[in-house]
Amino acid sequence: MIIRDGRVIDPANGRDEVVDLAIAEGRIAEKSNDAEVIDASGLIVAPGLIDMHVHLREPGFSHKETIASGARAAAAGGFTTIVCMPNTSPAADNPATIAWIKDRAAESACVNVLPTGAISKNIAGEELAPIGSLGDVGVVAITDDGKCIQNHELMRRAVEYARMVGLPVLDHCQDYNLAGNGVVNEGYWSTLLGLPGWPAAGEEAIVARNILLAELCDHHIHCQHVSAAGSVRLIREARSRGVKISGEVCPHHIALTDEAIQNFDTNYKMNPPLRSQKDVDAILEGIADGTLSILASDHAPHAAFEKEVEFDQAPFGIVGLETELGLFIDLLVHKHRKIDIVRLIEMFTVEPAKLLKLDAGTLSLGAKADATLIDPELEWTAKIDNFQSNSRNSPFDGWKLKGRAVRTIVNGKTVWQLA
């Protein structure tokens, strides 16, 4: 395969030039002998994008999503590698379940699926999962995502143990006492609507805890889906001192504020919740100055019948894989001009690859031929009816966006292209 006349952006090698890219035998090559030519003029040729925060729901919740359907959604969103969270049923807290996920992915997924393992048994936050064994079967990180270990001592030992095994720790930052039964950001809208509030301090307290433990254990903790201004401030200060801490941003936390909840539409209910404009502004600044280095979707599929209930009883979360890249390009590159497209690609490739020690995220000669073709100027409308995902729980239906993936290549083969 030859990808012709595209703007090849490969941040890992500091490369940004209009050039042909050859793929042979599933690898980036000097030349290709087969006849397939892809015209990429006017397009960006990026290393295959990585989304390191995705819920694929299998095993246990295949009515929401399967590994196959989630992978198709990823491909349609421009992602060649996705990292799936362990809160399945059974939880991915043991080598057998990880092996099952990997087998299932090998037989049914059109993109690379990399599992994470749980930190604690059954994600109950009480005793450590067999982290070493999980590492042996190839998890790329450990996390109790969806839950948060409240016992600081247990978390400290988990981080110390993960350091020995060489796995980064990803954390969903939520202090259960402060968050209480909150379902939306505590502030004006929770006051007006009488919905239980979940204050930003409930996230910030755990981000601060994680900074202290990352220092104590000299090991990396990654704070997932950062939603609060105070979290950004804490991470910025810690990183300036060289602490091994990082933060991740989801598109909904910069696209929306808690004002969106006013009609009790459960497609605006996620955890952490949509916060205030002040928080959105702080996250945008955090992206601009490098404090927040990872972009991810927190793709969280739920069936319509599960979401179509009373607001406080609905499950948290929205699907994101198929709107994520469009939202980030539209908001970060075009609308707010916080970063350029090169940095955006870096945040979806080099940054997660470095954090998770992945052999991915570059177009170096000899690298695995995963690539995403992006049209950063293409105007399109997000439509849930066109989703590849099994679920439709998105607040972005009908949004007009600028920029999206037009072709996704995994292992040298096109797995999806824009019709």
Add this chain to the structure above:
Amino acid sequence: MNERWTRKDLLGLRELSIDEINFILETADAFKQVGAREIKKVPALRGKTLVNFFVEPSTRTRTSFELAAFRLSADVINITASGSSLTKGETLKDTAKNLEALHADILVLRHSSAGAPQFLAERLKSSVINAGDGAHEHPTQGLLDAYTIREKRGKIDNLHVVIIGDILFSRVARSNIFCLTKLGARVTLVGPSTLVPRDFEKLGVTVSHKIDNVLPDADVVNLLRIQHERQRKEYFPGTGEYTRLFGLTKARAKMLKPDCLVMHPGPINRGVEIDSEVADGSRSVILDQVTNGLAVRMAVLYLCGGIAT
């Protein structure tokens, strides 16, 4: 029916215009007169079916709606949470769709989740009347409180209304705030800082934690029950300290202006938020609120029920 009323549902008072609120109150005037007649029944909703759907327990509000519906000649059935399919795992949407399939014209909903009435109203052709949703709104309570103030004081504009108690968890407080500020009253909220957080100031009211500074200037005091059974211990140290700091005791009642109204949506915890002598005293209009609630609910059922057809 009338160009002043076009809504099939009453979900809250925040979204109502001043004219819509006044129109309900004026309609209630007419129904209040009906209640004083020997024959208290009118045929306004004859042939219509009203379902009192109470997913959260209530006696007072349910009875008031039931009586209001009887007086309007509607057929009434009552469904409570324990007797409904919700306890068998059926969703609220399915239960409501089933009621609609039985041609229920008006659904009066009491629910522990904020937004539940709006959720149903968007999905049903029937009228949905909010009889209290979580800590969100209790619009007929807000209306009957406004009606009572207007009846006793002749106006609402420029009056100083003080609402005392557990504001954070109170749907009555929110409906009162939305309604009374629209009608021109000055509203002050009083209670412990944990139950009256500063965020409420953004709703256009004043927050105070010193009841003795506020009472002498009040035209109306509306006391809310301290719902100690629902609250976690961390919100306040106990009812003893609550009474000491915020109770409308006999001694404090002496600070009130002679024509100040004392209101309470009930049920009263005598000796906690209000002393017995004050609840039963000359300023108390607590039982007038109950009577007016009937007229206001008749007005709401009549107006919304007329739109649904």
